[in-house]
Amino acid sequence: MAETRNKKFLSYTPALCWGFLIAYLTLLPKDQIPRELVDLNDKLIHAGIFFFSAFLIILGSLRYNFKNVLSIRRIGSIWLVTVLFGGLIEILQHELIRGRHGDWLDFIANTVGVTIAVLLWFLIQSRKA
Numbered sequence: 001m002a003e004t005r006n007k008k009f010l011s012y013t014p015a016l017c018w019g020f021l022i023a024y025l026t027l028l029p030k031d032q033i034p035r036e037l038v039d040l041n042d043k044l045i046h047a048g049i050f051f052f053s054a055f056l057i058i059l060g061s062l063r064y065n066f067k068n069v070l071s072i073r074r075i076g077s078i079w080l081v082t083v084l085f086g087g088l089i090e091i092l093q094h095e096l097i098r099g100r101h102g103d104w105l106d107f108i109a110n111t112v113g114v115t116i117a118v119l120l121w122f123l124i125q126s127r128k129a
Contacts, residue, residue, distance in 0.1 A: 007063070008063075011059075011060045011061075011063045012057070012060035013060075014056050014059070014060070015053065015056035015057045015059075015060050018052065018053060018056050019053065019085065022049055022053065022089070023089065026089050026093065027089070027092055027093065027096070027097055027100075028097070029097055029098050029099050029100065030097075030098070030099030030100050031099060042106070042109075043105060043106070043109040044109075046086075046106050046109035046110050046113065047109045047110070047112050047113035047116070048113060049110075049113065050082060050086050050109075050110040050111070050113035050114045050117075051113035051114065051116055051117045052113075052117075053082050053085070053113075053114070053117075054078060054079065054082045054113070054114045054117035054118060055117045055121075057078045057081070057082060058070065058075075058078060058117065058118075058121050061074060061078065069125060070121070070125065075118055075121065075122070078118065079114055079115065079118045082114045083110065083111050083114050086106075086107060086110030086111065086114070087107055087110075089110075090102035090103060090104075090106055090107045090110075
């Protein structure tokens with residue numbers, strides 16, 4: 001049983017590492033953000049980051065076996081957790097980080113990225129059926 005739990009945890013390791021990286025980078029004070037990132041399309045970056053986050057969680061849930069099928073409840077949980085993570089980041093930026101502020105449009109972009117990943121997975125899963 002412990003071995004199964006360890007394999008389960010290991011399958012989520014890329015998603016967890018990505019989450020920690022995103023939390024670190026998005027919670028940097030404004031003066032520490034690399035200038036190259038400031039010049040890019042902020043909303044597209046947010047959508048891409050959270051698309052990739054949801055994708056990594058989906059892969060972890062599948063245990064990297066694309067023959068597995070995820071239930072609607074499981075996909076809904078992945079969507080909710082990832083959207084809540086994006087919301088938490090925006091709240092923490094607004095409340096704790098000098099020179100940064102939470103932005104509803106960033107939150108919406110995060111949610112769009114997650115939603116696209118989930119819808120894409122539904123499309124892939126339905127084509128396998």
